[in-house]
Amino acid sequence: MRRTASERGRQVAGRSSGIVAGLTAAALAAVCFLAYQASANAPDSVVAPSAQASGPSAQPSGKPDAPKQPLAVPEDSDTGARVVYALKDRRVWIVGSQEQALRTFTVMPSTVDPLPGVYQVTSRSGSIKGSDGVMIEHVVRFANVDDVSVGFSAAQDNSMKSPDPAVRTGGVRMKRTDGNAMWTFATVGAKVVVVP
Incomplete structure (x- = not known):
């Protein structure tokens, strides 16, 4: 066929x-x-599920672990309004009374580090010459280590150069905009928490 x-x-x-x-x-x-x-x-x-995800595949059974945010305020850094300084991360957080990070930024550590612990701002200076000869502003001091005063400051030239390792300095340097925020927040008596 x-x-x-x-x-x-x-x-x-x-x-x-x-x-x-x-x-x-x-x-x-x-x-x-x-x-x-x-x-x-x-x-x-990049791949975190959206807040609107639904259905059986949206959440595994049991209580899920919250993803760790790399810029979140460190755990075990006390509570309440405070400045948190993480030595290893070279980072500072300004934390409000409701445990919210108001600001976080990187810093250039000094050659002298304070031990981890809870401190208070003891004194402040508007504009002075640092122990390394650099003009600095918004100096917020909170610790002393072997007769070296340790505090936050911003170089007036906005540099964050690494300090001379041969000179014992306690200035933790930050950008001027971050120094302005620190100056406004960290008045005398404010809590500073140093974590490893």
Whole structure:
């Protein structure tokens, strides 16, 4: 029995549709696999689920661990309004009374570090020459280590150069804008918490 031209055309079209469907399925599987690989290797901040996620796949069973925020106020840094200085991270947080970080920024540590602990701002100076000869402003002192006064300050030239390791200095340097914020917040008696 001979097939007509239209029957042969439908058979070829059916095969073509099957090939196209197969290629489409393979391409979709490859895209899904690549998307999975990308999400598995992306930082948490990029792939964190949205607040609107719902359904059984949105949350695993049990209490999920909150993702650790790299710029969050360090745990074990006391409570209440305070300045937190993390020695290892070379970072300062200005923390409000409701435990919210009002500001965080990097600093250049001095050659003399205070021990971890709770301190209070003992004195302040508007503009002076630092022990390294640099003109500084908004000096907020909070500790003494072997007769070296330790405090936060900003260089008037806005530099955060590494201090001369041969000179014992206690100035923890920051940018001028950060120094302005510190000056406004850290009045005499304000709490300063130093963490490792």
